Amino acid sequence: METGLDLQRTFVQALEGFGLMPGVAQTLWMPLPMVIILVGATLWALVATWLERKVSAAAQQRIGPEYAGPLGVLIPVADVVKLLIKETIRPAKADPWLFSLGPVVVVLPVLLAYLIVPFGQHLVVTDLAVGVFLWVSISSVAPIGLLMAGYGSNNKYSLLGGLRAAAQSISYEVPLALAVLAIAMMSNSLSTVDIVNQQAGYGILGWNVWRQPVGFLIFWIAALAECERLPFDLPEAEEELVAGYQTEYSGVGFMLFYAGSYLNLVLSCLLVAVLYLGGWEAPIPVEVFVTGLGLSVTDPLVEVITAAIGITMTLLKAYLLLFTAILLRWTVPRVRIDQLLDLGWKFLLPVALVNLLVTAALKLSFPQVFGG
Amino acid sequence: MTLIETRTEPMVINMGPHHPSMHGVLRLIVTLDGENVIDCEPVLGYLHRSMEKIAENRTVVQYLPYVTRWDYLATMFTEAITVNAPEKLADVAVPRRARYIRVIMLELSRIASHLLWLGPFLADVGAQTPFFYIFREREMVYDLFEAATGMRMMHNYFRVGGVAADLPYGWVDKCEDFCTYFLPKVDEYEKLITNNPIFRKRVQGVGTLSREDAINWGMSGPMLRASGVNWDLRRVDHYEVYDDFDWAVQWHTDGDCFARYLVRIGEMRESCKIIQQALKGLPGGPYENLEAKRMGGGPKSEWNTFDYQFTGKKSAPNFKIPKGEHYVRVEAPKGELGIYVLGDDSPFPWRWKIRPPGFINLQVLPQLVRGMKVADIMAILGSIDVIMGEVDR
C-alpha cells in the first residue's frame, strides 16, 4: 500500500524543524483536523439542504431558490441566520432539561461519527481500529435525544414522534450492523481506512458493491431509515404528527435538529461511499495514470493531486448518493409504522443474516476474491 | 409462559382544526392506544357561515357569488345546482348551446376537483411531488375558466336559463389542446403512483366500506362507486346533455382507498372524453363565439334560434322563485350535491336546504378508522375527499 499524502507527519516534522518538541507539535496538530472536519461537515450539510431544495424544485418543475446568491446558494446561510435570530420558545410545561438537551444529544453523536470518515490514506481524523463499529454504536445515541425531545416537549405529537424514532432506530440498527459485519468480514478489519484499502487496486471493479450487492441495498435502506428520510420519515411525519418530536422547537433547537438530520444524511452517504463504493478510490486507479505518465507515486505534487482527487471522489460519490436519496424522497410516499417495522424485522433482518452467511461461505470458498 | 399484563391508558389526541392534513378546519378527537386508533370523533363547524340562512335572504342573483364558497374546489357544480333549483322549479328552458357549455364547464371543474384531491391525497400518504404536478394541470383549467368567466375560482358564471356569457374566441381550441395534453399526464400520474409498492401498501385494504354500508351511510359519488354501486347521477337523472356523449361510469368493487383512487383517476379520463365530445358537438358552430355568425346570418338565420343562444332569457335581478318544492341534485366530484328548495313566489326562497356530499361522506369516517393506525386516518380522510367549505357551509 502506498502511503500517500500524510499531512500530520509533514506538519509535525515542519514544527519540529522550527525547534518544537515532538509532543507539543503533536498537540498543536490535534485540533486542526477536527476543526476542519467540523467546518467541512457543516458546509456539506448546508450544501445538502441547498441541493434538497434545488433537486426537489427541479423534480417538481419549479425553480427553487433563485435570488439569494447565484442559483440561490446562499439560501442555507439565510436559513441559518434566520434560525439563529429567531426567538427560542419553550412550552410552559415542557421539561427544561430534556427539552434543551434533546437537540444537542441528537447532533453531537453525528458530529462525533465524522471522526472515522476517511478521505485518503491519512486524510482522516482518527484511523480507529473499531472505526465502523464506533459509528454504529454512536449513532444509536441519537434516538435518545429524539426521545428526550419528544418526551420533554409535553406535546402528544412530539411524544409519538419520539417513540416512533426510538422504535425505528432500534429496528434498523440491527440490519445495518449486520450489513456492516459482512463488509468487516471481507476486509478483516473495522477500520474504515482498511476497508477502503481492501477495495483498492482494481478501480471500479474492486468496489465492495459488486461483492455485496444485497448488503449494499440493505445498508442503503437502513441508512435512509436511520436518517429518517422520506420513505421512512415517520418520526416527523408531517401529515400525521405535525412535525413529530420537533413540533415545539423553534430557533436554535429546531436548527440543531435540522442540521443534525442533514449531517446524518451526508454522513450516511459518505459511509456508503466508503464501505461500498471504494471511498476515495477513483473508478480507474490513479496509479495507472501516474505510472503511465512516468511519474513517481511519491512525488509531492502527485501526492497532493492524488489526495485532492481522493477527497473529490469521496464527496462526489457521497453527493451522488445524496441526490438519489433526495430524488427518492420526492418520489415515494411514506410507509406506515407497522409496515416499517415489518420491513425492518421481517425482511431486512433475515436477508441481512442470509447475506452474512453467504458472505462467510464465499469467503471460505474464494478467499482471494472475498478477502481471505 | 404467562404474559406480563401491561395496561396503557388510551391517549386522547386532538387533531385539528389546524393540523397539516385536516383539509382545512376539520377537527378530530382521536383516542389512541399506542399507534392504534380506538375511536375518532369529528368536530365540525369551524367554517360554518350558515349558507342556508343567507340563502333565505338573497335573491338568486345575489346568492350566486356565495355558492362557490361551499365547495371551493368544484365551484362550477355549486353554481350549477344553485341555478338548477330555481330554474327547474320555474320551468325555465335552457338553450342547447348553454347546456353544452355547462357540461364542458362542469367536467373541467370535475377534473380540477379530482386533481386537487389527488395531490393532497398523495401528500397525506407522504408523497409531496404529485401535489406540484397536479397544480400544473389545474392552473390550465383555471386559465380556461378565467378566460371564459372572468375569475379562476369564484366564477359566478351560471345563470338561470343559461350561462353568463358565451365562450370567448379561441377558447374551444385551447380547451381541446388541454384535453390532448391532459390525458398523457394522467398516464404519467399513474406511472408515478398507481403501482408504487409503498402507495399500494398504504391504501389497499385500508378503509374498506362494504356495499351495504356505503348505501346505508348515504355515501355518494366516488365513495359509493368504489364500494361497488354503479350509480352516477349523470346517468341516473339524465340531466343536462350527458346522454349525448359516450362515456362510462367508473366503479370498483373493493371499497378501499385504492378503489376510490382508481375511480377518481378513471373519472378524470372520462371527463376529458366528455369534454372532447362536447367541444365537437357544441351547437352553433364548432368553434367560435356565435356573435359573428349571428350578425352575418341576419336576424332570421338559424343562429338566432333558441338552441344557439348561451342564455335563454336574461333573468331579472328579482327573479321570483315560484311556489312549490323539490329536491334537485347534480353529480358533483365529491358526490351528490343536492338542493331542497321550497319557494313561495317571492325572490327569496323560503327554505334552501343544501345536501353537501362532503358532509354526508365524512360521517362514515369514525366507522372506517376504528382499529386502524394513526397514519391510516390521513389516508382514509384523504380518500373521502372532504372540503370543509361545503361540510360546514
Next chain:
Amino acid sequence: MAEEQVTPATETAALVSAGPISQWLTSQGFGHDSLDRDHQGVEVLKVEREFLLPVATALYAYGFNYLRCQGGIDLGPGEDLVSFYYLTKLADNAEQPEEVALKVQVPRHDPRLPTLYWLWKTADWQERETYDLYGIVYEGHPDLKRILMPEDWVGWPMRKDYITPDFYELQDAY
C-alpha cells in the same frame, strides 16, 4: 328531467291523488296523508310522528335503501316545524329510480320525533344538523348534539323567528 312529465294531469285532476307508494302503504295499513307531489313528481307523504318509525321501516323494507336528504323546514313564526326525508331506491344501473318524500310536522312547542338513524345511518349527522339549526329533537339518536354551531350556542338559528344577536361573545376556544 323526464320525471317532470310524469303526472301533470293527475296533479290537477285530483287535489290529493294517492300515488303508488301511498297506495301500497295504505294497503299495508300504514296511516299517512298524501300531499301534493313536488315539482318533479315525487310523491310527498305526510306522516304523523307516532307513525314515522313504522312507515319508514315499511318503506325501508319496500326497497327504499337510500336516504338522500333529510332536513327541517320552519313553516313560519309560531307555526309547525317540519322534518322531511327524501328516500330513493338505489340500485346498479338505475333508470329513474323510485323516490318518495316524507314530511313530519311537529308542533313548535314540542318538536320531538323518533330518529331514523337505526334504519339509515346517514341520518346521523343530518338529524344532528336539523337539531342544531331547528331545535327538532330526534328521540333515540345516539349522539344528538350541536354539530355546526358551537355547543353553547343559544337558540335555533334557522327558525324564522330567530333573532340574530347584535353582539357575539367571543366563543371560547376549546
Next chain:
Amino acid sequence: MFKFLNQVAAYTQDAVQAAKYIGQGLTVTFDHMRRRPVTIQYPYEKLIPTERFRGRIHFEYDKCIACEVCVRVCPINLPVVDWEYNKELKKKELKHYSIDFGVCIFCGNCVEYCPTNCLSMTEEYELSAYDRHELNYDSTALGRLPKNVVEDPMVQPMRGLAYLPKGVMDPHEVDYTERRAGLRPEEILAQEQAQKPVSTPQ
C-alpha cells in the same frame, strides 16, 4: 423444503417488482428535472389578465343615474350611492359613489346589471394597502384607470393558457404578441360569406 423455496422465490419476485415500480416512479421525477419550470416569477413576470377578468371596478361618474341596481344585485348591498332628488329637473343627482374593495368579492353582478354601463371591471388585481380603509374607493378613485401589465417595462408579460396560440401550452414558449388561437369575428364572417355566395340579404 420446496414450499419454503417457493415462498422465497415469490418473496424475491415481490421485492424485484417493488424495486421496478419504484424505479419507474423515479424515472418520472427524474424526467421532470429536464423540463422547463412552469412557475411564473411573479413580480418580474406577470400574467396578463384575461379580457373578462374581474378586477377592481371602474366607475364613470357622469353615466350614473343613481338607480341603485348595483346595490340591489350586490350580495351584500355594498356600493354606497349617495344621491339627492333634484326637484327642478325631476331627476336624481348623484352626489357620491363609493365601493369598499376590502369587502367586495368581485362577483361582477353590479357590472352585469348596470343599465348605463357606468360600471366596468378593470384588470387591476394588486390592491394591497397598508390600511384597509384605503381600500374604500370613492368616485374619484373608482374613475382611475389601471396601468396595463404590457406597458410596464419592469415586467415580462405572459398570457394564460386560453390566450396562447393553438398547440402551445407554455406561455414562456411564445412572445405575448403572437396571435392567439381561434378565428376573429371578421374571419368568421368572411368564412360565412364564402360558404354561401348566392344568398343575398333581404
